[in-house]
Structure formats: C-alpha cells, structure tokens
C-alpha cells in the first residue's frame with residue numbers, strides 16, 4: 001500500500017483564549033463518556049480552568065460515517081477540534097495543548113526532574129489503560145470461541161506489574177495534579193468501571209491516593225460513569 005501523507009490542516013497554536021463562549025466558537029472534544037483517555041483530557045481542562053472554552057461532542061469510533069475519521073485518521077477518541085477547525089490528537093498532545101493554552105508549565109511541569117517524572121507516570125498510566133482497553137476489546141470484537149487467553153493474560157500482567165510498582169511506591173499529588181497523576185486516576189477509574197474495582201483490595205495505598213485525588217478534583221466524580 002503506498003504511503004500517503006495525511007491531509008494536514010495547519011494547526012494554529014496561537015489561537016487566543018475564548019473571551020465569551022456564549023458568542024465565540026469553542027474547542028470541541030470528540031469523545032464518549034466512558035473513554036478514559038477523553039476523561040484525562042477533560043480533567044486536565046478542568047484543573048486548568050479551561051472547561052468553559054470546551055464543548056463535548058460524542059464520537060463513535062465504530063461508525064464509518066462519523067466525522068471523527070476525518071478529524072483523526074486513526075478513528076480514535078479523544079480528538080480535539082480547535083477554533084480554527086484544525087484537530088489535535090492523541091490525549092497526550094491534547095493535554096499538552098491545554099497546558100500551553102493555560103500558560104504552560106502547569107500540568108506538565110517545566111522543571112526537568114518534575115517534568116520527566118510526570119511524563120513517565122503518564123506513559124505508565126496510559127500504557128496500563130491501553131492494555132486494559134485491549135482486554136475489553138478482546139471480549140467486544142471477538143466471539144468467545146476466538147478469545148486468546150494467552151494474549152489477554154499478557155496484557156493483564158502489564159497491569160499487574162504496574163499496579164504492584166505503584167502500590168510499592170505511590171506517586172505524589174501536586175497542588176494542581178500533573179498529567180501523570182491525572183492519567184493514573186483515569187486508569188483506576190476505568191478499572192473500577194470495567195473490572196468492578198478488583199484492584200482495590202491489593203492496593204490500599206493507591207485507594208487512599210485516588211481518594212485524595214478525587215477530593216482535589218471535583219470533575220473526577222462529575223465524570224464518573226456507572227456500568
């Protein structure tokens with residue numbers, strides 16, 4: 001298959017903050033309520049005070065007619081449509097854009113040690129969520145007789161190793177939670193949603209950490225989805 005360059009709409013990252021969302025265009029986050037990666041973006045917008053500039057619009061990755069596939073050729077959510085009509089994805093790029101838009105250095109610290117610790121934690125939590133989604137998709141996309149236990153066990157082991165490491169050495173919690181902390185809360189919330197809180201008994205320190213996160217970020221409870 002020939003490699004074709006994706007049609008690239010220019011991305012205008014200098015777009016000014018929206019003074020009056022009632023009359024001015026807003027950013028649009030294409031998402032679904034249950035998406036942990038979209039939740040990460042929404043929580044990031046919330047802690048940065050940007051939710052007033054953000055409209056949520058449902059997207060269906062399974063619907064070939066959904067404009068999502070034009071906005072993100074990968075057909076994945078979240079995708080962010082900014083006011084000039086260009087789009088940003090994936091969630092890591094979106095949260096970085098939000099941080100930039102809020103002045104920078106807020107949820108992605110500028111100081112190198114804190115910055116790379118936050119980005120590393122985000123990579124770990126996103127990787128756990130990726131593995132978890134693959135397990136969910138195995139059940140959703142393949143009939144039971146085609147489920148490959150070796151594959152889902154392989155993914156589940158990643159999550160177990162990461163949970164063990166985080167329980168042994170729980171992360172800190174910044175006054176404005178950083179991208180890693182937000183991503184971890186979204187992974188744990190997705191575990192609660194799809195696996196009925198099965199991580200909680202073995203991870204009391206992480207349970208306490210998530211309670212502290214929820215107390216600090218009201219949008220976490222506001223975006224909770226029940227099975």
Ligand SMILES: N[C@@H](CCC(=O)N[C@@H](CS)C(=O)NCC(=O)O)C(=O)O
Pocket residue numbers: 034035036037038061074075076077078090091092126133
């Ligand atoms: N690396 C992506 C992952 C996004 C992702 O996996 N989204 C899921 C829903 S939570 C999705 O769109 N799945 C449909 C698909 O994989 O086609 C991100 O950080 O945004």
